[in-house]
Amino acid sequence: MKTTNKLLITATAIFLWSCGGQNSNDPAAKADSVNEAVTDSAQSAGIPMAAPAEDDAKFAVDAANGGMAEVQLGQLAQSKATDPKVKEFGQMMVTDHSKANEELKTLAASKNITLPAAPSEANQKTEADLTSKSAADFDKAYIKQMVKDHEATVKLFEDGQKNVKDADIKAFIDKTLPVLRTHLEQSKSLDKAK
Template identity: 55%
Template sequence: MKKIIYIALIAGMAGGMQACSGNKDSKQSADSANTAKADTAKKDSSMSAVDKDDAKFAVAAANGGMAEVELGKLAQEKAANAQVKDFGTMMVSDHSKANDEMKALAKSKGITLPAAIDTKEQKVKDDLSAKSGADFDKAYVSNMIDDHKEDIKEFEDATKNLKDPDLKAFALKTLPTLKMHLEHIQKIHDSMK
């Protein structure tokens, strides 16, 4: 009974945080909900929760994955270069698969994921949406290089530091794809010079 009350309390807190967080983005709301769950689990040893840092990785990976899909769709629509369009298609396909895996994993672990991209990624999307043709291609390719370098660092760190074995396995499984994406987009960048 005590466990049910704690779960209801957590769900209420998470919902309340999202409702009261008018200026918070979806990623911040997910992080807040996961922190509340982890803090409550620490107080009640009968509850289990994923480590706060592990949950933060899951939220960041989900946010980044959703952004890759949305920006990939933009590339499919707006790119002038066929290689950039094809790369956008690959982003939609590969990151949609990874996103589905992360959603299932998060659900099994009780991790709240963001419902939409955060404000930083939305700004990138808005900026790219305002461009077209070769200007779009150049900006998108540059963003993908920088973004994949950051993602690779995050995922490499995750493979070393995550406590949850399933999240660690996800990071290990996804890392080669991210490295392949970086190599691919770098070749596209070099061919555009």
């Protein structure tokens, strides 16, 4: 019965969201909308445990969005970077963020959280901007972007430690945050060397 209620609420939320005139094509915004609709449907049906807490769902969407972007940019660095250290950093981004993305995907599915299918439009624009850089300019621009992205991601995870309610999502944050801090320090070190 509990599974049937979850499925019914999710289906209803997706139907309401799809009929709601959502103008955005942004995958992260769509995932946020689905999660909000699921939460609203569950609350109106009087089934509070069928939907994740709003902060938990928002954190998961934002973390997935950033993680997917880091994988795409890491792949780009592997093919476009001229400095072997930048290529190596790009490989580390692909490896570490792919692993975290898979863990988050499994966790989100168990918590009835919809994640974006692709990075946000802003992250897609960043990738396009980096793709258009000449080989000579790419390495420096990529590493600057990695510093900026990882500063934001570390803050997202630190805020998540305070605001997320679900114990499993908190455990994911606690496990992943040290890796993200290492990425930030390495990107800052590479930036100084450029």
